[in-house]
Amino acid sequence: MIIAVVSDFHFGYNADAFPQAREAMVDARSRADVILAPGDLFDVRVPRQETLHEAAIAFQDAKGAGSGTRQRILESDDVSFERTDNPVIAIYGTHERRAKGLSNVIEFFHTAGLLVNAHARKIFVEKRVGADIERVCVQAMGGVPEEMAAQALKLMDFKPVEGAFNVFMFHQSVRELIPQDESAMAMADLPDGFDLYINGHIHWRQELRQGGKHLIIPGSTVVTQMKLPEANPKGYYLFDTARKSLQFVEITSRPFFFRELQFKDASAQQVLSQAEAVLAEIAGKNNSQPPQVKLKLTGTLAKGLSSQAVDTTALEAKYADKLKLALDKELGSLELKEKIEFLRRMRTEKKSAGEVAAEILKHKLKEKEITSEEMPKAAVEELFELLSEGEVDAALERVLKA
Secondary structure, three states, X not given: OEEEEOEOOOEOOOOOHHHHHHHHHHHHHHHOOEEEEOOOOEOOOOOOHHHHHHHHHHHHHHOOOOOOEEEEEEOOOOEEEEEOOOOEEEOOOOOOOOOOOOOOHHHHHHHOOOEEEOEOOXXXXXXXXXXXXXXXXXXXXXXXXXXXXXXHHHXXXXXXXXXXXXXXXXXXXEOOOOOOOOOOEOHHHOOOOOOEEEEOOOXXXXXXXXXXXXXXXXXXXXXXXXXXXXXXXXXXXXEEOOOOEEEEEEOOOOOEEEEEEEEEEEOHHHHHHHHHHHHHHHHOOOOOOOOEXXXXXXXXXXXXXXXXXXXXXXXXXXXXXXXXXXXEEEEEEHXXXXXXHHHHHHHHOOOOHXXXXXXXXXXXXXXXXXXOOOOOHHHHHHHHHHHXXXXXXXXXXXXXXX
C-alpha cells in the first residue's frame, strides 16, 4: 500500500497556504492509497469562515485516494463506521489544540465527513490485492504541551495491531531533532513496535532511524518560519509499505530565499550597499511569482554607530513590489560587542566583584588611550583601591602624578 504524508498546511496563514496545500493533497490522492496529515492544518484555533471554506474545498478535492480502498474507524473495540470515499486521516496540532471540553476545528471537519480525526482512535485502511486483504492500522495522538507528551504517550498506551502494517502519528518536538528544547519528548518515549512513525510540527522534511524506529517528517507545505531549512523545496512523502521505500514529491510553491550578511566594523553605507546587491540579484531571477526573502544582517558596525544608523526604509520601499521581504538586523557597534565579550570573560574566570571592577577600570583607561607607561598596572590597582574607599581627592592626586 502507498501512504502519502502531507502536513502543516497552516490554512489562513497567507494567500499561499490554500493553493499549496490543495495541490499537495490532490496530487497525493492520485498517487497514494491513503493520505495522512499529522497536524497544524490550520494556523489558528478558531479560523475565519473564509479559511474554513477554502479548507473544505481542499479536503473535498482530496477525497478518493486508493481505488478499492476502504477505511474502518474504531472508536473503541467496536467498528464505529466505514468510509469508502477515503478522506484525509488527520490529527490536530499545536495550532488547533483547544482547552478540554471545547471542540477543535479538526473534530468539526471529522463530524462534517471531510476528514477523519485519528486522535485516540484506530483507523484501519484495507485494500484487496488478489485474494488477500492488505491492511494498514493508523493510531495517533494529537498535539499536547511538550512537557506533557512523554507522560501522555504512557497513559494512552498505544500498541501495534497484529496482522497490519502499523503507523503511529503525532505532532510534537523531538529532542533528537531539536536538542535545544529541553521539554521535548525523545524517540525512546514513542510506543514500541510500530512499522512507521509520522510527525508534523517541524517545517522542513527529515528522516530519522533510531532504536529500531523509523520516523519521517514531511515538513510544511507553506513557508511560515522563514528559516534557512525552509529554503528547500516544499512537498510531501510517499511511503511504500511493501518495499519500505520513501520518496519525496515536490509541489509548486512560492520561491523562498534566505540570505545572511555578516559585517565587521562596517559603515552604514557598506551594509546598505551589500544588502541592495543581494536583493537586486534575487529580484533579477526568473521567479514565477514575487519570492519571499529573509535577509539577515549580523555583525558589528564601526565604533560609535548603532543599528539605528542603518536605515533600510528606502531599500524596503524599492523592492516592495518585487519581493516579500523580511529584514532582520542584528547589528551592534564594535564597542558594544567588545563590552559583552569582556563581561563574559570576567564571568568565566569567576573573578570577585572587586576584581571585576578593577578590570573594568583598566578597560576604561585603555578606551581613553591611556597607555601602561602612563598608568602602570600597580598604579591602576592603587587608584581603584582609593576610589573604592571613597578617597576621591587622593585618587585624583594619584592620576595627576601618573
